[in-house]
Amino acid sequence: MYPQYLFEYPNVQTDFPFYMKKKKYISVPSHRHDFIELSLVLEGTGKERINGAEHHLQPGTIVLLLPYQIHEYDATPGETLQMYICNFDMKLLTAGPESAWGMNEFLFGSENPRSSHIQLKDHDFQEGLLLWERMYREYESLKAWKPIMLRALLLEALAMFVRGSDKPNGKRIEKQHQKNSKGVWPIVQYVYEHYLEALSLTSLSEQFHIHPTQLSTQFGSEFGIHFIEFLHELRVRHACSLLISSDLPISQIGYESGFSSYPTFSRAFHRMKGMSPRDYREQHLRKLQ
CATH class of the missing domain: 1.10.10.60 (Homeodomain-like)
Known part of the structure; x- marks a missing residue:
């Protein structure tokens, strides 16, 4: 039986397909979606499984999920996970000049495949928290040039993720997933666009x-x-x-x-x-x- 397939979220049909929420979870069943998801854990601990590989969730964990990756997560018994979650179309990242600056390679595979998650600690976590809080306030606002500001903040959050992945102690994805990542994701992007x-x-x-x-x-x-x-x-x-x-x-x-x-x-x-x-x-x- 295939996991639940999600293909809609608020704003998905607008000219700026970006959605952000702050929510508490105890358990989220196995599912997949055809948009990118970027999340930050604020409170609580738990575990998440992405394509069968398990990792821990705790305050400061940032997870970047590509379209169609199967994932689920559960809070530690007696706890609740509070998270910021962003959902957005991959074209927000691949349609502009950022694709030539390494965004395509980062998202869809290279000789050194990216991790699906990083862990921010101490000063890095505080800086990350301020950035995400600012992004959430901007999303909730009705200010002029809101999409421009949100896209800039989203790119900053992704830059933080990339730099966190490059640290010597950054967590890496499972070897099996590394082997497959480079081969299949460029094809996924091509199918998505054609x-x-x-x-x-x-x-x-x-x-x-x-x-x-x-x-x-x-x-x-x-x-x-x-x-x-x-x-x-x-x-x-x-x-x-x-x-x-x-x-x-x-x-x-x-x-x-x-x-x-x-x-x-x-x-x-x-x-x-x-x-x-x-x-x-x-x-x-x-x-x-």
């Missing part, structure tokens, strides 16, 4: 010089899902947006979303949303009445 086009394991394997069987295995290992379902999830999300924001015929929406036939679109949509595309559109219209 899912409306005709894509297949064969075409991707030829483009990225990796055997189709190996690519299929890596998708299953990283995300607990087959490649075709991964691709269909992206396309169904796109279709959902068209269904609620346009009056295009449903059959045309299927083709606009990358599906080669309406039956394939209808089956994939029903499997992932639990209803037909028509029912999904009608349900949304009823909510607006």
Whole structure:
């Protein structure tokens, strides 16, 4: 059984797809999402599992999750985890000049793969806390140029993460995950940016010089899902947006979303949303009445 798949959050459909919250947790079940998540633990202790690898959570732990990584966490019995959590689209980081400054390599793999988490202590934790508090106040405000300020603060928080990862005592990810990271994540980014086009394991394997069987295995290992379902999830999300924001015929929406036939679109949509595309559109219209 696949873990819960999350593909929506407040502001996801805006021109600045960034969301931030401050919340307390005791337990969060296994799930994955197609956006980036950056979090900071403020209070409490616990454990988190990312693609099966476990690490500790305590005040000052910062975790950076790429899209589709499976994770879950639990507070230590008798305790509560209080965290800042940011959700945002990867295009906030890969569409600008930052990608040429090392952002793509940092996010999607290099010869020295990044850690999924770091631990801020003492003075570093105090500095990090001030930065995140400022970012949260900015997010809650209605000030002019708010997206510009938030993006600047987000990049500063990521720079802090990178520098923390580079420290000699910085924690590193499991060897198995290191081996897979460089090979699969550039492909994930490519699929994320080209899912409306005709894509297949064969075409991707030829483009990225990796055997189709190996690519299929890596998708299953990283995300607990087959490649075709991964691709269909992206396309169904796109279709959902068209269904609620346009009056295009449903059959045309299927083709606009990358599906080669309406039956394939209808089956994939029903499997992932639990209803037909028509029912999904009608349900949304009823909510607006």
